[in-house]
Amino acid sequence: xxxxxxxxxxxxxxxxxxxxxxxxxxxxxxxxxxxxxxxxxxxxxxxxxxxxxxxxxxxxxxxxxxxxxxxxxxxxxxxxxxxxxxxxxxxxxxxxxxxxxxxxxxxxxxxxxxxxxxxxxxxxxxxxxxxxxxxxxxxxxxxxxxxxxxxxxxxxxxxxxxxxxxxxxxxxxxxxxxxxxxxxxxxxxxxxxxxxxxxxxxxxxxxxxxxxxxxxxxxxxxxxxxxxxxxxxxxxxxxxxxxxxxxxxxxxxxxxxxxxxxxxxxxxxxxxxxxxxxxxxxxxxxxxxxxxxxxxxxxxxxxxxxxxxxxxxxxxxxxxxxxxxxxxxxxxxxxxxxxxxxxxxxxxxxxxxxxxxxxxxxxxxxxxxxxxxxxxxxxxxxxxxxxxxxxxxxxxxxxxxxxxxxxxxxxxxxxxxxxxxxxxxxxxxxxxxxxxxxxxxxxxxxxxxxxxxxxxxxxxxxxxxxxxxxxxxxxxxxxxxxxxxxxxxxxxxxxxxxxxxxxxxxxxxxxxxxxxxxxxxxxxxxxxxxxxxxxxxxxxxxxxxxxxxxxxxxxxxxxxxxxxxxxxxxxxxxxxxxxxxxxxxxxxxxxxxxxxxxxxxxxxxxxxxxxxxxxxxxxxxxxxxxxxxxxxxxxxx
Numbered sequence: 001x002x003x004x005x006x007x008x009x010x011x012x013x014x015x016x017x018x019x020x021x022x023x024x025x026x027x028x029x030x031x032x033x034x035x036x037x038x039x040x041x042x043x044x045x046x047x048x049x050x051x052x053x054x055x056x057x058x059x060x061x062x063x064x065x066x067x068x069x070x071x072x073x074x075x076x077x078x079x080x081x082x083x084x085x086x087x088x089x090x091x092x093x094x095x096x097x098x099x100x101x102x103x104x105x106x107x108x109x110x111x112x113x114x115x116x117x118x119x120x121x122x123x124x125x126x127x128x129x130x131x132x133x134x135x136x137x138x139x140x141x142x143x144x145x146x147x148x149x150x151x152x153x154x155x156x157x158x159x160x161x162x163x164x165x166x167x168x169x170x171x172x173x174x175x176x177x178x179x180x181x182x183x184x185x186x187x188x189x190x191x192x193x194x195x196x197x198x199x200x201x202x203x204x205x206x207x208x209x210x211x212x213x214x215x216x217x218x219x220x221x222x223x224x225x226x227x228x229x230x231x232x233x234x235x236x237x238x239x240x241x242x243x244x245x246x247x248x249x250x251x252x253x254x255x256x257x258x259x260x261x262x263x264x265x266x267x268x269x270x271x272x273x274x275x276x277x278x279x280x281x282x283x284x285x286x287x288x289x290x291x292x293x294x295x296x297x298x299x300x301x302x303x304x305x306x307x308x309x310x311x312x313x314x315x316x317x318x319x320x321x322x323x324x325x326x327x328x329x330x331x332x333x334x335x336x337x338x339x340x341x342x343x344x345x346x347x348x349x350x351x352x353x354x355x356x357x358x359x360x361x362x363x364x365x366x367x368x369x370x371x372x373x374x375x376x377x378x379x380x381x382x383x384x385x386x387x388x389x390x391x392x393x394x395x396x397x398x399x400x401x402x403x404x405x406x407x408x409x410x411x412x413x414x415x416x417x418x419x420x421x422x423x424x425x426x427x428x429x430x431x432x433x434x435x436x437x438x439x440x441x442x443x444x445x446x447x448x449x450x451x452x453x454x455x456x457x458x459x460x461x462x463x464x465x466x467x468x469x470x471x472x473x474x475x476x477x478x479x480x481x482x483x484x485x486x487x488x489x490x491x492x493x494x495x496x497x498x499x500x501x502x503x504x505x506x507x508x509x510x511x512x513x514x515x516x517x518x519x520x521x522x523x524x525x526x527x528x529x530x531x532x533x534x535x536x537x538x539x540x541x542x543x544x545x546x547x548x549x550x551x552x553x554x555x556x557x558x559x560x561x562x563x564x565x566x567x568x569x570x571x572x573x574x575x576x577x578x579x580x581x582x583x584x585x586x587x588x589x590x591x592x593x594x595x596x597x598x599x600x601x602x603x604x605x606x607x608x609x610x611x612x613x614x615x616x617x618x619x620x621x622x623x624x625x626x627x628x629x630x631x632x633x634x635x636x637x
Contacts, residue, residue, distance in 0.1 A: 003048070003304070007140035011048035021057030021071060028070065035074055042110070043084050049113035051137065055094075055106050055130060063088040063105045075108075085114040089122045093131045095234050097242075103234075107133045125227045127249055148205040152382055160202035161388040167194045168390045178401045181409075187398050188409055188442070191391075192377045199383055216259060222252050292419070292547060296428045309552035312419050313545040315430040319510040320559045323624035331516075331622050338519040339535075347406055347529055354529070355400045356449045358392045364448045365392075368441070375440035376416050384441060399446050406532035412443035414554070415543040415562065437543065437564035447566035450533065454570055457526055464573050470590030471569035480589040484596065487585065491598035499605040500596040500635040501613060504628040505620070508591035509572055510560040513624040514538045517561075517575045524574070537567065559624070579619055583608040 001015035019035070042052055059065035060072035063086065068076070079086050092103035107130060111117060116138045122131040168174065171190075178184055215223075226248040233241035295302040295311055302311045368381040387395075402408065415437040425432035458464050464472065469480035488498050517538070521531045541562060545552040561568035561575075572590065579586065584597040595616065597608040620627050 001303075004141045012137065012139060012141070013048050013050040015042065015050065015052045015054075017042065017052055017054035017056070019054075019056045019058070019071065021069070031070065032074055035071060036078065039075065039078060039110075040083075043112070049116065049139075050111060051113070051117070052110040053133070054108070056108055057106055058108070059104055059106070062086070063108065064090075064092070065104045066102055075110075084110050084112050086110055087114060087117050087120060087135070089120045089133050091122055093122050093133050095129055095131070097129055106130070109133070109135060124231055125223075127226075147208040149208045150199065150203045151206045152203060155203040155386075157202065157386050160198045160383075160386055163198040163201055164194055164391045165388050167197075168394060174390070174394050174397055177397060177404060181405060181407045184398060184401050184405070184407060185409055185411065187394070187401075188411060191394055191398065192379060192442075195379050195383055195387075195391075213263070215256070219252060219255050219259065222248060222255065226252060292421075293428050295430050297430055305548040305550035306552070309545045309547045309550055312430050312433055312547070313417075313543075313552040313555055315433075316417065316435050316543075316545070317555050317557075319507040320557050322507050322559075323511045323513070323626050324558070326621050326624040326626070328622045335513075335515050335519040338522045339515050342518060342522055342528075342531055342535060345528055345532070347404070347532065350404055350529060354453065354527070355403060356396060358389070358396045360449065361395055361399065361445060362392055364445050368445075372441060372444075373438045375412075375438050375443065376414055377411070377440050377442070379441055381441050384445070395442070395445075399449060402446065403449075403529060403533065406529050406536060408446075408533055408537040409443075410540070412440045412446070413537070413541045415439055415541070415564065417543045417545045419545060419547065435543075435545075435563055437562065439562070439564055444566050447537075450530070450537075451567055451570055454526070454530060454534075454567070454574075457524075457530070458570070458574065461524065463524055463577050465577060465579075465586075465588075467586045468573055468577070468588045470588060470592075471573055477589055480587055480592075480594075484587050484594060487596070487598070494598075496598045496600055497602060497605060497636070498596055498598045499602075499609050500594060501609055502635070503593040503595065503616070505591045505593065506626045506628045507560075508625060509563070509568065511624060511626060512561050512572060512575050513559060516623050517571060520574060520578065524577075534567070534571065538562075575623070576625075579616065581612040582615060584612040 001013055004012045004014070006012060019038075043050070056071060056075065058069065058071035058075045060068045060076045062076055063072075065072065075086065078084070087109040088105050089107075092105050093107040094104045096103070109117065109120070118136045118138055120133065120135040122133055124131055126132060178187065226245060229241055229245045229248065232238070233245055292308060295308050297311055302308050365381070365384045365387075368384065370380075370382050370385075372381050374380040417435045417437050419433035420436050421427055422432050422434055467483075469475045469477070469483070484500070491498050514535075518531060518535045521534060538561070541557045542554050543557065544554045561571050569590070576588070576591075579588075579593075581595060584595050587594040587596070593616075595609065595612055597605050597612075599605050599608070617627060619625075
């Protein structure tokens with residue numbers, strides 16, 4: 001159902017219902033109780049005006065049926081008690097195709113506000129044996145503004161750049177750096193406002209309307225002829241007219257199919273495989289755009305966008321609390337000591353190569369994707385690519401000030417989360433959705449600057465082990481599989497068997513222990529400014545789930561590397577870089593872990609695997625990583 005706000009600041013609820021008229025229970029009393037229970041759930045205790053519309057398969061003389069059936073009698077009796085009113089069209093809404101079966105009125109409107117209903121009628125222009133029933137609700141509703149989007153094809157980029165340049169001229173010279181985090185936040189807010197104002201002035205908005213394709217005139221004429229013949233048959237029940245009606249229905253379906261195929265062929269011919277529109281079309285064909293149904297949790301239903309958003313937000317939050325209870329006293333004390341050292345340490349003056357430059361920022365912006373969705377500041381990559389030199393220089397001051405103060409701006413740590421349904425999962429369960437986080441594009445450019453400096457240190461110091469194939473340049477899942485496959489082949493040539501255990505880690509990225517990661521960066525001698533800025537990057541992050549434009553309450557994230565962030569993959573690799581096996585070999589792709597050992601003696605293989613598996617489990621528990629017990633797989637080759 002839907003809920004509408006009226007101009008009188010009240011609500012109207014409209015529901016679509018269907019009752020098939022059948023019962024699997026031969027006991028008529030059970031049927032009555034079940035039917036009445038459903039009707040009362042729909043109609044009782046509703047404070048708003050409601051209109052429950054649909055095919056109830058309920059017959060009664062009151063709404064012009066020849067005879068009553070059990071569902072109709074129950075519905076009529078309930079109406080007579082004053083629970084609701086029943087409205088219906090003046091002519092039948094159901095015309096069965098069987099010639100000897102009489103028409104009926106099965107499509108009804110149950111309401112507690114009959115005075116608002118008028119102009120009930122049936123539409124006799126569709127192929128179904130049920131005619132659509134239309135009616136007016138005499139209420140003024142609050143009209144929503146039409147959705148508007150920016151038309152970048154008509155953008156005046158010269159005007160956009162001029163506005164930014166003029167704005168900085170008015171403000172005066174750009175400072176070389178700032179001395180406090182509050183000043184950084186103020187500069188970011190100012191920069192965002194300047195870009196937003198420039199976008200508003202230079203890029204026109206257009207009203208977004210999705211209009212259906214219009215059928216060719218000859219098909220429309222065939223449909224009119226079919227509807228005319230159908231009305232004649234319903235009046236006369238002439239079998240010749242019925243035959244003509246069926247033939248025309250088939251002909252119309254065939255012609256529509258031909259028209260759609262020709263239209264599709266023309267669209268394909270215009271596209272090249274290298275064009276972005278081609279892949280956009282393929283994605284649209286493969287992706288089903290389904291509206292989120294009511295969610296069910298603990299036998300309660302969540303129907304409004306706000307209820308759904310808050311429920312899914314709570315569900316996502318659980319994965320960040322998954323390993324809070326895991327503890328190792330010695331490790332916890334060591335980590336706490338490292339964190340105190342880092343917090344109290346002074347930031348030494350950065351060398352020139354540690355700072356960023358306008359040219360570096362421009363190169364990172366150049367290779368961003370236009371399709372990347374913006375975060376809550378609404379600044380997208382299309383805008384960033386058109387920023388003039390004065391804007392890039394201003395950004396350089398912001399980024400360098402963040403580096404010098406080891407500060408990651410607060411406004412860039414808020415994610416807008418869109419829930420995406422998981423394939424082949426029941427859509428009514430909140431656990432059937434995964435989060436897609438939308439982060440600030442300005443934040444992502446800064447993350448790329450940090451990532452480059454972090455990767456220089458990891459590369460120079462061989463921090464990421466060779467058996468980790470995930471999120472590294474020039475490696476993929478193929479390389480991870482090839483390493484294991486080649487090892488198995490080599491052992492086979494030496495007449496040895498191989499035992500392999502595949503480990504499944506639960507919510508690995510969402511449960512990364514923040515202080516544990518910072519401790520490891522400190523232990524691995526990362527430059528102090530990088531360790532402190534990653535600490536700032538991870539702390540006090542939050543997200544809000546958005547469904548149908550409605551935002552959930554904001555949630556603080558206690559653990560995990562941020563979903564959708566540029567830094568997250570490399571930070572996860574650093575966090576798991578010290579994983580070791582004593583006797584066996586390891587192969588990792590991100591959190592997918594394989595442990596394997598080869599020998600002539602199967603008992604030795606099992607012993608070595610068992611010993612190292614125990615050691616790895618202790619490592620996971622020590623660093624607050626949860627290993628799924630049952631899905632782990634043992635393979636024997």
